[in-house]
Amino acid sequence: MTRLLQIEFIKLWNNRISKILIVSYFLLLTSIALVAAIKFDIGPINFHLADQGIFNFPYIWHFNTYVTALFKLFLAIVIVSMMANEYSNKTIKQNLIDGLSKKEFILSKFLTVVSFSLISTLFVFIVSLVLGLAYSDFNEISIIFSDLEFLLAFFIKLVGFFSFCLFLGILVKRSAFALGFLILWMIIEQMLFGLLGWKFVSWDTAKMIKSLFPLQSMSNLIEEPFSRLNAVQSVAAQMGEKFNFDYQVHWYEIAVVLTWIGLFIYLSYAILKKRDL
Amino acid sequence: MSTILTVNNLTKKFGYLTAVKNLSFTIEKGNVYGILGPNGSGKSTTLGIVLNVVNRTMGDFFWFDGHTSTHNALKKVGAIIERPNFYPYMTAVQNLKLVCKIKEVEEDKIEEKLELVGLLDRKNSKFQTYSLGMKQRLAIASALLNDPEILILDEPTNGLDPQGIHQIRQIIKKIAADGTTILLASHLLDEVEKVCSHVVILRKGEKLYSGRVDGMLASHGFFELKSENTLGLRVYLEKHASFGSIKVENDLITAILKEDMDASELNQALIAEDIILSHLVKRKESLEEQFLTLTKNQVN
Numbered sequence: 312m313t314r315l316l317q318i319e320f321i322k323l324w325n326n327r328i329s330k331i332l333i334v335s336y337f338l339l340l341t342s343i344a345l346v347a348a349i350k351f352d353i354g355p356i357n358f359h360l361a362d363q364g365i366f367n368f369p370y371i372w373h374f375n376t377y378v379t380a381l382f383k384l385f386l387a388i389v390i391v392s393m394m395a396n397e398y399s400n401k402t403i404k405q406n407l408i409d410g411l412s413k414k415e416f417i418l419s420k421f422l423t424v425v426s427f428s429l430i431s432t433l434f435v436f437i438v439s440l441v442l443g444l445a446y447s448d449f450n451e452i453s454i455i456f457s458d459l460e461f462l463l464a465f466f467i468k469l470v471g472f473f474s475f476c477l478f479l480g481i482l483v484k485r486s487a488f489a490l491g492f493l494i495l496w497m498i499i500e501q502m503l504f505g506l507l508g509w510k511f512v513s514w515d516t517a518k519m520i521k522s523l524f525p526l527q528s529m530s531n532l533i534e535e536p537f538s539r540l541n542a543v544q545s546v547a548a549q550m551g552e553k554f555n556f557d558y559q560v561h562w563y564e565i566a567v568v569l570t571w572i573g574l575f576i577y578l579s580y581a582i583l584k585k586r587d588l
Numbered sequence: 589m590s591t592i593l594t595v596n597n598l599t600k601k602f603g604y605l606t607a608v609k610n611l612s613f614t615i616e617k618g619n620v621y622g623i624l625g626p627n628g629s630g631k632s633t634t635l636g637i638v639l640n641v642v643n644r645t646m647g648d649f650f651w652f653d654g655h656t657s658t659h660n661a662l663k664k665v666g667a668i669i670e671r672p673n674f675y676p677y678m679t680a681v682q683n684l685k686l687v688c689k690i691k692e693v694e695e696d697k698i699e700e701k702l703e704l705v706g707l708l709d710r711k712n713s714k715f716q717t718y719s720l721g722m723k724q725r726l727a728i729a730s731a732l733l734n735d736p737e738i739l740i741l742d743e744p745t746n747g748l749d750p751q752g753i754h755q756i757r758q759i760i761k762k763i764a765a766d767g768t769t770i771l772l773a774s775h776l777l778d779e780v781e782k783v784c785s786h787v788v789i790l791r792k793g794e795k796l797y798s799g800r801v802d803g804m805l806a807s808h809g810f811f812e813l814k815s816e817n818t819l820g821l822r823v824y825l826e827k828h829a830s831f832g833s834i835k836v837e838n839d840l841i842t843a844i845l846k847e848d849m850d851a852s853e854l855n856q857a858l859i860a861e862d863i864i865l866s867h868l869v870k871r872k873e874s875l876e877e878q879f880l881t882l883t884k885n886q887v888n
Contacts, residue, residue, distance in 0.1 A: 314689060321686045325678045405673040408639045409690045409730075410663035587602075588641040 315419035316426065318411075322393065323423070329389050336385040340434045343379055344442055364540060366446035369458035373536045373558065375439040376465035379431070380533065383469055386427055387476045391489045394420060394480025404588045417580045420477055428469035432462055464532040464560040471529045471568040478575040481582050500524045525575075528567040534558050590617045592738050592769055593638060594654070597647035600633050600793075607633040609793040610647070615738065615771060620764050622780035622801075623773040624879065625790035631773040632670060634790070635742050639667055652737075663691045666731030667740035672723040676716035680707060680726055683715055684733060693734045701729040705759055721752030728759055738769040745779060757782065781875040789882060796882055804878045808845035811854065814867030815841075821863050840867070 323329045349360040365374050397403035406416060443455065476493065483489040500521065508517035521527050537543055539558055593615040600608040608630040615621055623631045636642030638649050640658050651661030674683045681698060688695045702708045705725035710718070718726065724744060731739055741760070745753040760783055764770055774780050780787060781801070788798040797804055815821045818839050825831050825843050835842040851870040858865060873881070 314692070318686060318689050321678075321682065321689065322675060325675070325682050327677065400675060401671070401673040402675055404641050404669065406690060407641050407659070408662060408667045408669060409687055410659050410661075410665075410692075411690050412640075412657070412659035415659070585643070587636070587643055 312422065315415060316422050319393075319419050319423040323389070329393065332385050332389045336382055336389075337430075337434060339382045339385065340379050340431060341438055343375060344438055346378075362446075364448070366442050368443050368447045368449050368455045370536070370539065371439050371443045371447065372458045372461040373533070373539070375435055375442075376461045377533045377536050379435050380465060380468055383431075383472055386431075386469075386473065387493070388486075388490065390420075390424060390427075390473050390476040391480045391493070392486040393423070394477055395484055395486035395489055398484040399486075401588075407588070413583050414580065417576065417583060420579075421474070421576055424473040424477060425470055427473065428466050431469055432466040435465060436462055460560045461533060464565065467565055467568050467572075468529050468532045471525070471572050474572045474575040475525055475529075478579045481579045497526055500526055522564075523567055525571045528564065528571060531564050532560060532568060591615070591652070592617055593649065593651055593771075595634070595638065595647075595649040598634065598637060598644055598649060599646040600630075600637060600642065601645045607793050608637070611790070611793070611795050612647075613788050613795065613798045615769065617737070617769050618767060619786050620770045620784045621772065622784035622787045623771065623790065624775070624777065624780055624787050624875075626775055628792075629775075629790040630793035631775075631790060632742055633793075635667070635669060635740060635771075635773060639665075639669065639740070641669075663693075663734060664737045665740060666734065666736035666738070667742075668724075668727040668731050668744060669740075669742045670746070672727035674715045674723070674726065674730075677714060679714055680711045680718075680729075683726070684730055687730050687733055691734045697733055697735070701732050702726075704732065704762070705729045706755070719752075721748050721755065724748065724752070724756060725759070728756070732763070736768070738771060739763060740771045740773075742773045743775070744772070745774075745776065777874075777876045777879055787875075789879065791883055801875065802872070804875075804882065807873055807878075808848045809870055809872040810842055810844045811851070812867065812869040812871065813841045813843065813865055814839055815858075815863055815865050817863050820861070821858070821865075824858065824861055824863060 323333070346360060346365070352358075364370065397406070403416065407413065411419075440455075444450065447455075449455075476489070479489040479492055480486065483492055503524070504517055504521040504527075507520055508514040511517075512520070522531050534557070536558070538547070591614055595614070596612050598608055598611045599606065611630070611634060623634065625631050633642055637644045638651075638658075640662060651658060651665070675686070678686070680702065684698045684702070685695055688698070699708065699711075702711050705728050707722060707725055707729065710722065715723070715726070728741075728744070731741075744760070745756050748756065757779070760770065760772070764783055770783070772780060772784060784801060786799065787801050787804065789796040789804075813821060813825075818836070818841070821841060822834060822836065825834050825841065830845060830847050830849050832844040832846045834844075851868060855865060855868060
């Protein structure tokens with residue numbers, strides 16, 4: 312297993328663009344700490360974002376995992392191109408001739424994806440912990456370490472998304488087209504949802520079906536955290552609205568994404584196995 | 589002698605096209621093999637199948653004794669297919685280190701092999717800055733990293749300039765002299781003739797011949813003769829039972845042998861007949877002539 316990771320590491324780390332993207336991704340993950348510095352002092356209004364409760368435990372786990380997940384697009388580019396470049400450089404052919412099996416080839420890519428997700432999760436955990444300890448109003452151990460399932464959801468969300476990228480890289484073989492296809496797929500999911508709700512089934516059923524789509528199921532793992540903020544809730548209450556969202560991470564949502572991960576990796580392997588290079 | 593590769597009734601179809609038809613041959617250790625055939629005769633497809641990058645339609649093949657999986661066997665094989673494929677943004681050394689990781693061998697041979705192909709002074713240049721000849725030589729270095737049981741080369745001189753072709757041939761000869769088994773696919777007959785002891789000849793995916801180069805045609809060679817007395821010589825040859833057809837071009841006579849005959853024997857007999865030769869050469873058909881004869885026979 313370390314051999315496969317080392318192989319991928321040599322390929323990625325010697326590529327300047329990949330290196331820059333990976334480094335900037337992790338810098339961005341850390342940069343969420345900068346949000347703490349947002350401060351307005353306009354006359355009588357003193358606004359310090361860090362004081363608004365976004366860094367309170369356990370809410371911070373929810374907030375940070377949601378926001379940092381947006382940066383995953385950077386790594387998506389790296390992952391799609393690390394797959395597609397093997398085709399355009401024909402190095403996949405040479406790898407196989409040199410004695411890497413097709414299974415090992417897919418496994419090495421998948422292990423890389425898992426490592427990226429694991430390191431990202433660890434990063435977010437440490438940054439959030441530090442931020443929380445600095446700004447949170449509650450500092451009891453039991454509160455700090457509650458709601459950690461958001462980290463698990465974050466990890467699975469990343470593995471799922473990157474597995475999808477891997478699959479697209481193998482399927483399309485050109486990194487630009489694969490990224491284009493990724494965006495197209497986002498739109499397709501929305502259109503399918505619209506079509507289902509409009510013509511075929513009730514909107515509720517359509518919503519349920521939509522939550523089974525790959526990208527939607529990944530985004531469902533962590534719901535948006537903003538409406539959960541006290542400030543937002545109180546504003547809403549004044550307007551006579553009351554949010555009643557379910558913010559929890561559900562096991563069945565995780566199960567759906569895990570199924571997609573299995574499917575994407577299996578299909579990648581099946582395509583590679585069937586194709587003549 | 590141990591067998592390195594066994595191919596049994598291998599068939600590959602691309603849609604309606606049959607690229608390889610029912611092909612069988614074996615590769616024994618220590619020989620230098622050539623796979624010969626015109627473009628599109630299935631050479632690269634055959635190599636692609638045994639190298640795990642093309643799926644077979646029917647038949648099977650196994651490496652060595654058949655007890656190792658293909659990808660593990662390939663770690664003991666060195667192969668280059670068509671164009672050299674490396675990571676363009678990595679240097680020669682970085683690329684070779686990667687190959688070492690894949691083949692699970694130590695990295696201590698990198699310098700030695702780069703030296704062998706004459707790339708040591710460019711070892712830290714990126715692959716994308718190499719000329720085609722250098723790329724091809726790096727590919728050979730890479731294929732030799734594991735001191736392979738067999739070296740497979742598919743059209744190694746394709747697209748190279750004369751100097752590059754010469755360099756590659758020198759390297760191949762050096763490797764062959766070390767006793768490494770080589771399998772060389774080419775449509776260049778003189779290339780194969782210069783280095784190979786055995787050939788497999790393909791045409792449209794079918795095997796026409798496999799065996800030793802000199803056993804390809806059951807021929808005894810031919811004489812090229814010149815004499816002042818062309819007519820006398822010709823009459824003598826036509827009467828002689830050992831000769832088949834006689835061709836005269838300008839004043840050069842080519843006489844095909846039907847049975848074995850020594851050059852000095854002929855010379856002595858002719859002197860006794862008072863026919864003095866100014867030119868006497870005994871030759872075997874070149875691989876090219878044999879190849880053309882063989883492919884022509886198959887058409888008819």
